[in-house]
Amino acid sequence: MFKRDILFVCNTVFQCMTAITLKHKEFEHDNVDIIISDHMNESYDLYKRIEGINLFREVFYVETKEYAYYKENIPNNFWEKLRDEAFPHFGKFQITNRYDIFMIYNVDRFAQTLFSILAKKNKFIEVKLYDEGFSTYTTIYKEFINSISNISKKKNILRFFTKRRYLHENITGLYLFEPDLICWDCPYPVHKIVKADINDVEYKNILNNVFGYENIRDTYDARVIFFEEAFSHENIDIGDIELVETLGEIVGKENIFIKIHPRNPNNRFKKLGYKTNLDTGIPWEIIALNNDFSDRVFVTISSSAVLTPRTIFGQNTKTFFLYKCLEKKSPYINDSTEQYFKRFSEKFGDDFYIVNEIEQFKLNL
Numbered sequence: 001m002f003k004r005d006i007l008f009v010c011n012t013v014f015q016c017m018t019a020i021t022l023k024h025k026e027f028e029h030d031n032v033d034i035i036i037s038d039h040m041n042e043s044y045d046l047y048k049r050i051e052g053i054n055l056f057r058e059v060f061y062v063e064t065k066e067y068a069y070y071k072e073n074i075p076n077n078f079w080e081k082l083r084d085e086a087f088p089h090f091g092k093f094q095i096t097n098r099y100d101i102f103m104i105y106n107v108d109r110f111a112q113t114l115f116s117i118l119a120k121k122n123k124f125i126e127v128k129l130y131d132e133g134f135s136t137y138t139t140i141y142k143e144f145i146n147s148i149s150n151i152s153k154k155k156n157i158l159r160f161f162t163k164r165r166y167l168h169e170n171i172t173g174l175y176l177f178e179p180d181l182i183c184w185d186c187p188y189p190v191h192k193i194v195k196a197d198i199n200d201v202e203y204k205n206i207l208n209n210v211f212g213y214e215n216i217r218d219t220y221d222a223r224v225i226f227f228e229e230a231f232s233h234e235n236i237d238i239g240d241i242e243l244v245e246t247l248g249e250i251v252g253k254e255n256i257f258i259k260i261h262p263r264n265p266n267n268r269f270k271k272l273g274y275k276t277n278l279d280t281g282i283p284w285e286i287i288a289l290n291n292d293f294s295d296r297v298f299v300t301i302s303s304s305a306v307l308t309p310r311t312i313f314g315q316n317t318k319t320f321f322l323y324k325c326l327e328k329k330s331p332y333i334n335d336s337t338e339q340y341f342k343r344f345s346e347k348f349g350d351d352f353y354i355v356n357e358i359e360q361f362k363l364n365l
Contacts, residue, residue, distance in 0.1 A: 011039040025194040033058040046163035064110040115167040134304035138336035227300040318351035
């Protein structure tokens with residue numbers, strides 16, 4: 001059997017989980033390497049644990065965040081830009097392997113530079129995108145890719161001299177857990193990710209070891225689990241505290257557990273007397289994999305985390321989205337996400353509610 005050489009770039013824990021799932025099933029017989037970046041909290045520890053499971057041929061740890069966000073090594077004039085276009089390089093990471101497939105989600109500056117280097121080693125290399133949650137299924141992702149395309153178009157005069165190949169022009173596929181839910185006109189073939197059986201002990205042990213589940217200190221034993229989002233971290237006052245206080249009046253504060261968003265350094269809800277999680281580094285998907293939440297209630301404004309137990313593991317928990325109950329609109333909701341929720345409801349609709357007012361929550365609780 002022909003073995004392909006495949007390289008993943010992972011910037012989030014969900015991307016790591018998707019890469020592990022693809023390697024465990026779809027790319028089981030291929031030579032697969034993986035890059036773990038510093039975009040994640042405790043990323044180096046995660047890198048060491050992935051290195052220790054011996055699932056991938058090679059595991060690389062690369063500090064890409066500052067470079068990807070254009071905060072370092074910025075060319076200042078035409079000649080420096082020409083040099084970077086003609087001789088793309090990333091000084092912190094030297095790649096020597098030749099790859100057939102380059103797997104990414106973030107079409108950013110680092111991915112572009114790395115692709116240009118890889119394309120010099122193999123002119124037939126293919127770029128594949130892969131699932132990173134519900135934004136991948138909406139126009140949010142399409143607009144993100146288009147923005148990168150527009151940046152590249154501005155470099156046409158440089159390209160005339162350098163003949164550089166651009167990543168977005170070499171995308172040949174998109175891997176999704178649920179292709180039926182995609183809500184944008186994807187121009188590439190869409191492939192369904194083969195899901196691992198949640199009773200697959202080997203798969204479960206791999207994920208638990210990688211994400212340190214054996215060290216978890218939290219017990220999600222309250223009836224209602226509310227999923228905080230990154231609004232406060234992004235300085236967006238959407239009224240989530242007031243909403244949770246209203247929920248506390250309905251079900252009792254003692255019956256609510258707040259899952260803190262990992263990017264929010266300030267635990268606002270603990271100060272108000274709510275039970276909250278201590279471990280923000282363990283992905284929610286891994287917690288869901290190891291627990292039965294069928295008798296719980298998931299509540300959120302617009303977090304996609306409440307959906308992944310259904311889409312990836314086939315678990316069913318009563319779920320409420322409350323973004324329509326707020327005066328301020330969630331910046332993560334647009335026509336495309338509304339369409340996604342509709343398709344999701346049609347496919348996984350049991351006990352799935354998008355309510356217009358809190359009274360509907362009380363009636364369906």
